[in-house]
Structures are given as C-alpha cells and as structure tokens.
Amino acid sequence: MTDAAKLDLPIRPRRVRRTPALRAAVRETQLSAGHLVQPLFVHGDDADTPLDALPGQTRWSLGGLVAQSGRCLGAGVDKVVVFPKIPEAEKTRRGEAAHDPAGLVPRAVAALKAAHPALCVITDVALDPYSSDGHDGVVDAGGEVDNDATVAVLVKQAVAHADAGADVVSPSDMMDGRVAAIRAGLDAAGHDRVAILAYSVKYASAFYGPFREALDSAPRAAPAGRIIPGDKATYQMDPANVREAQREAALDEAEGADLLMVKPAGPYLDVIRAVRERTRLPVAAYQVSGEYLMLEAAAATGHLDRRKAHLEALVGIRRAGADAILTYAATEAAGWL
Template sequence: MPHDPAHHDDHHSHPHEPAPPPVGAYPRIRMRRNRADAWTRRMVSENRLTADDLIWPVFILPGENRREPVPSMPGVERLSIDLLVPAVAEAAELGIPCVALFPANPPEVKDPMGRESANPDNLMCRAMRALKRQVPDIGLFGDVALDPYTSHGHDGILRDGRIVNDETVEVLVRQALVQADAGCDIVGPSDMMDGRIGAIREALDAHGHQGVRICAYSAKYASAFYGPFRDAVNTGALLTGDKKTYQMDPANSDEALREVQLDLQEGADMVMVKPGLPYLDIIRRVKDTFRVPTLAYNVSGEYAMLKAAAANGWLNYDKAMLEMLLAFKRSGADAVLTYAAIEAAKLLRQQG
C-alpha cells in the first residue's frame, strides 16, 4: 500500500528519541523527597499515636495485696483492688484517659444465671468505687457481659443448650445499672445479645444516669484470638461449646455494618470492633460509613503473639507494638483497648 502523506504517523515522528515522561511522573515527582528527613516525616505524617488514644484493660482479683501473672499474657497481672489503685494512678499520670475493668471472679460466686453480675457489692463495683475515690480523673469503662459470672462461661443465660436472648438482656440491664451506680463512666455491653443497647439506655436514663455512655461491642466476632483473655478471667476451662450463635461470623463484613447501625439507633454513644488486627477492614468500613467514635480492641491473642515472637528474638517488641497500634489509628479507630497501654504510653513519652 503506497504511503499516504495525509496519514503521517505523528505518534512515531521521532522513533529514536524517548517519549517525554507524563506530567506528574518520575523524575519530576520523587516520592522519597518527603521521607528524606525526620522533621519532614513528622510534618507530613497522616496519623499519630498518643497516650490519648489508649484504653488500658485491667483484671481484678478479690482479696488484698494479691497479684497473679497471666501466663499466656507476659507482663499482664491480675491485681487486687488495693494494688489496682496505684497501677491505675500510674496510667493516669502517663496520660491514659480510661481503664477497662474485668473481674477474675472465684468459682463460688458463679452460677448458671450470672446473678453476681447484678450484685451492687460485687468485685467490679467495689473496684469502681475505690478508683472513683482515689483516681477520680481517669475514665472507667465497665464490661457488661455474664461470662465472668456464669458457671458455664457463656455471655448469657443457657437453657436447653441455647443462649436465651431476652432473659439475658434483663440481667445485663441490672448489671449496667449497678456499675453506673458505682461510678462507671462507660458501660461496654460485650455480649452481642440483640436489643440490649436500647434496653440499657432506657434503664440508665430512667435511673438518673443520662450521662453514662454506652460503648457497644457492635462487631464482636467469634474469634480464636480470645484464648488468653479467657484464661485471665477464669472462664476458659468452664466454657461449654462455642459462642457462634451470638458472636459474629469472621466471614462477614456487611453484617457488621447492620449491627453498628442498629446499636446506634438504640442509643450507643460509641462502637467497638473486636478483635482488632484481623479486622482492620471492618474498622475502616464502620468509620467511613457512620463517622461515629469507633474503638478497636487489640485483644489478648494479638498481644500474646507479639510477646511470644519477641521472647524468641524474632522481632523488636517495642517497635512492632507501636506499629501495630498506629495501624489501628490508620484504619480509623479513635481509641484502642490494649494490654500494651502502659508500655506504649511510656515509649511515646520518651519519644516526646
């Protein structure tokens, strides 16, 4: 076919010269420029981790002058109330805004109905009153669930091999009320029963606790990462069966958004995603969808994995731990419950 000058090949008019780079590409744009100096990296950092982002979960023992290490959670101890008070005072001095309380109850106070949970003089309530008197400037986050109180280790009342929802909610309401009476600032229903947020909100308001906040464990998954926690609160050996009929399926993401939406409609002030690290995508979806205070729980199994790897010399614990917590912030979490809160706050203070 003869060459047609009208169809001059403009795209290849200079076949031996390299095409100019597209506008905005290398070498005009060099992404490493903003990484070149520590001051630049600080200046353009998209997310920051501070002590304000941390909530410290603590385990409470009955008695006095008692401390027990949790073998599966190196560095974590169960503490009697007299020892808990100075530990929480240290957390407050480090700038940690809130502590989450979990009781390690003895077997003699447990029964199939979890009745001790509604006892106004139970271990949790005594600890809250002591902390409010002696460390008044730190927030108190109370776990609302029956598993530390039931003889079968479930978060609800068990009948004929099934967890009954509405009867459990009635007990959870009473549990939330005694905690609020004891000085709890945030009640955290972690049980995953349907309708419990609305019932608790209504009861709190009716009893003069309009200012008590509710953090709904809205997206709490039936996870394998809770094992060390169950050791810490003495429920692991008691648990019969699993919790898959009330905690969420790890395969599901859209379901988490429905759970969050319902809890917000019922009166939740903030929501929780639990566990944390395997569910960063859920945290991001919740935050992007609802734009409400969103917490993440850096659970016991996640903490224990880092500790075990560090003990074997496989990673630098301090660096990995801070990186992990920063990942929660990047994913959209406003605050993180973490057993590493004290360690993190000290490291952050050192870094200035």
C-alpha cells in the first residue's frame, strides 16, 4: 500500500502528465534518429522507379541511391541497409551473381562509401534476389533448400560486400551455422572489423509481400520435373514459437554475431522482449513492408493520423527492447522527431 493510500489521500498519477515538459521528464522510452535504419532498394537501371507496392518508397538507380542516402544523413539517419533488384537474366539456381565483386551491391556499397564516408552501410546477405527459384538458399535436385551448400555461397557474398566497403553484413537467410562460417570467412579475408547483424529470428510471415514484390524475390513455381518448396517455412520460423527464437538468438550469439535481429517487429513485440532479456548484445527489429503498408493505407483513407501512428508503432518497438529499428519510415520519422 502506498503512503498516499495509508493517509486516505487521492491518488493522482495524472499530475505528471499535465504538461509537455512533465511528460518529457518522466518518459521511460526514448526514440531518436540514431535508433533508426533506412532500408533502400537499388537496381541497375538509370531511372529511379517509385514502388506501387510501397507508397513513398523507390527503387533507386546508383546515382539516386547516393542522393537519397545523403538526404537520410541530412535528416540524422546515418544507417542504411541496401536491397538489390536483380535482372531476371542474371538469376540462377545457385545465385552466383550474389558474390560477383562487380555486381550491383558491391558497386552500390562502393558508391555510397565514396560519397558519404560517415554513412553506416549494411548489406543483406541472402540468395533470394539472385535465385531463379526465389529462395534464400540453393535448392537441390530433391527440392530441398541445401543448408551447407547455401552457407558456402553466403560466405562468398559477405566477403564480396566487405571487400566493397560494407560496415555491416546482415545474413537474412536463416540457414544453420552461417554466422560462424561468415565470421570465419570475413576474418580470413582481413575483415575482422566488419560486423554481423544476424537475422536470428526471422518468421515465415505473411507481412513480407510488398518487399518481395519490390525485389521480385518471392518463391517461384516449380519447373516441370522439379519439386521445390512453395514457401519459406522449411527455414524461416513458425510464427507460433518464442522459445525457439531464444534458442536461435543464443546460437547466433555463440557463433559470433555482433547484433541480433527479430523480424517482423510489430506482431512479435513479445519475441523482441524475450530476446532482449536473454542477451547483452544489441537487438534490432525490422518493421517490415506489410507493417509499414498497413499504416500507410489506413492513413491514406483518413482513418489514422499518419505521423502519430508511425511514431507510436516505433516507440512500441523500442519499448519492447529494440536498440535499432529498420523501418521504411526512418527518414520521415527522424524529421518528425
């Protein structure tokens, strides 16, 4: 029982909510531009192409990517993660273009670091943008995603990105053992200072649709005579599981990850909290395309205040325990803050 209750005094928690200054003084969760990471899409075309699937987002040319990253920096967002749209003709079953040193991502990284040395450039390490099967890994003759064959390719991909100047490589494939292999590969190539942001907890979610449309990276229908998984549930996590998330995070931490990721964010706030309580590593969360699009769609119809809804969602992700948030609203949110 509180002292006020003992004295039969009225309890008035509202007193510290009365003014903006008082609310700011007792605010428990802080959100700043430094917590935000801006995902950016790039393609090899000369034109910048607005994305119908993600209002307000663009598939950038290399020049457009550099210019947009400068705008991010100007808003206080000093971290970007790059996702490539690869031409269909360059996609193969083993995704060889993923580790081409002259490929789209290495060229994009080099251009970004040359133009904006202070920018933290994060790259996505996975095969789905490069795979003719649309999977994050190599699909074998039996129709299974081959874990170990995939890991060997991911190591080459991570090293190619580091060679180009990436500050952080971010394996999003959910193959077993890939963090340890990538760490060993980076160190052997002289990149011991390049960090690994591991997608430790990536669910087989329905919220990725607009992203896959932006990259044309959805699983493909099986060609005649082959059977391949129609979704990614054989390697991404079951949305029903949280203990498994803790196990995956612990494994990646033991293998040498520098940061741990939970994806998606909004429907999995309990998972972010569970991971946060089990590790001392920084925890990131990805507010994915479907989450962003729901807010945008509701705001477009006038049912939500766009600014307030985005900021409330981001504060919720921070409150759950995320140290960094990947969000398509990053640059705008930084301006609002």
